[in-house]
Amino acid sequence: MRIVVLLKYVPDITSDRRFEDGRVVRDPAVGSLNELDENAVxxxxxxxxAQPAGEDEPGHEVIAVTVAPAAADIALRKAYQMGVHRGVRVSDDALAGSDYFGTTAALAAAVRRLGEERPVDLVITGMAALDGLGSVVPALLxxxxxWxxxxxxxxxxxxxxxxxxxxEVDDAYExxxxxxxxxxxxTDTANSPRYPNFKLIMAARTKQIEEWSAAxxxxxxxxxxxxxARTVTVEAAPHPPRPDVELVVDKxxxxxxLAEFLIRNDLV
Known part of the structure; x- marks a missing residue:
C-alpha cells in the first residue's frame, strides 16, 4: 500500500505574523509543521x-509531500521523525503566492508523478492549515x-x-x-500523534528530501x-493597539x- 500525506509549513501561531506585499511573511526561525497535519501522518x-506483509506485496510506503520553499524542510524532517519513509518538496519561484487552487494543482501533479512510479492508494491531509483555516484543499484535490x-x-x-x-455532524454521526x-x-480527534523515538530523530537529520520544480x-x-490567484490581498494592517484598561476600585x-462603561461604548 502506498499513501501520500500532504504537509504544510506554517508560521508559529504565537509568533509575530504579518503581511508584506500581500503575502504572509514566513520566517524559517519561527515556523513549524502544521500541528493538524501530525494527525494525518x-x-x-x-x-x-495494519497491512500484512506478503512476498507478493510491494513495500508499504508513506510519502510526505509539501509545496513550499526550502524552509519547509523543517516540516518534512518532523514527518521523518514520526516514521514517514520518503519526503518530497515542490519548490519553484513560479509557485510563490499560489492560492488554494494553484497549490492544489501542484499537489495533484506531484501525486500523479508518484503514481507513475507505482500506484498511489490514498492521499491523507489534516483538517485545516492553521495559517489559513480554509479546509478546502482535500475537496479541491x-x-x-x-477521486x-x-x-x-x-x-x-x-x-x-x-x-x-x-x-460528527451536529448531534449525529455519519x-x-x-x-x-x-x-x-x-480531524484532530481522530488519533493522538506518536512521539518520535531517538533512532528516528537521529535518522531524520540526514534523510534525503527530494526537490521537484514546476517544470x-x-x-x-x-x-x-x-x-x-483568484483572491488577492489588497491591504493588510496590524491590529490596533488595545485601549488602556480602566481600573475601578469597588466601593x-x-x-x-460597569454599566456606564457598557453604555458609553455602545455595548448594550
Whole structure:
C-alpha cells in the first residue's frame, strides 16, 4: 500500500505574523509543521502498520509531500521523525503566492508523478492549515484527481480496498465509505500523534528530501503563482493597539461603573 500525506509549513501561531506585499511573511526561525497535519501522518502510519506483509506485496510506503520553499524542510524532517519513509518538496519561484487552487494543482501533479512510479492508494491531509483555516484543499484535490473524498474523519477503517470513516455532524454521526484510490482528511480527534523515538530523530537529520520544480511536474507557470490567484490581498494592517484598561476600585459602585462603561461604548 502506498499513501501520500500532504504537509504544510506554517508560521508559529504565537509568533509575530504579518503581511508584506500581500503575502504572509514566513520566517524559517519561527515556523513549524502544521500541528493538524501530525494527525494525518499518524493516520497514514497506522494504516500502513495494519497491512500484512506478503512476498507478493510491494513495500508499504508513506510519502510526505509539501509545496513550499526550502524552509519547509523543517516540516518534512518532523514527518521523518514520526516514521514517514520518503519526503518530497515542490519548490519553484513560479509557485510563490499560489492560492488554494494553484497549490492544489501542484499537489495533484506531484501525486500523479508518484503514481507513475507505482500506484498511489490514498492521499491523507489534516483538517485545516492553521495559517489559513480554509479546509478546502482535500475537496479541491479530490476533484482535480477525479477521486472520491472522505473528509473530516473521526475514525478510519480500511478493508478489502474500501475505506470507511465516521464523522460528527451536529448531534449525529455519519458513516461513509469509498473505494481506493481516495482522498481522506482527518480531524484532530481522530488519533493522538506518536512521539518520535531517538533512532528516528537521529535518522531524520540526514534523510534525503527530494526537490521537484514546476517544470518537473509539467505545470504551466501561468496556471499557478500569484498571477493566477483568484483572491488577492489588497491591504493588510496590524491590529490596533488595545485601549488602556480602566481600573475601578469597588466601593459599592462597581456595578454602576460597569454599566456606564457598557453604555458609553455602545455595548448594550
Amino acid at each position: 499518524e493516520a497514514a502510519l497506522r494504516l500502513i502498520e 479530490a476533484d482535480e484527481l477525479g 472520491p473524498q472522505l473528509t473530516l474523519a473521526k475514525t478510519v477503517d480500511l478493508g478489502d480496498r474500501t475505506l470507511t470513516i465516521t464523522r 458513516t461513509l465509505a469509498a473505494p481506493l484510490p481516495a482522498v481522506l482528511s482527518v 518537473d511536474l509539467g505545470l504551466d507557470p501561468a496556471d499557478v503563482g500569484l498571477a493566477a 459599592g459602585e462597581g456595578g454602576k461603573a
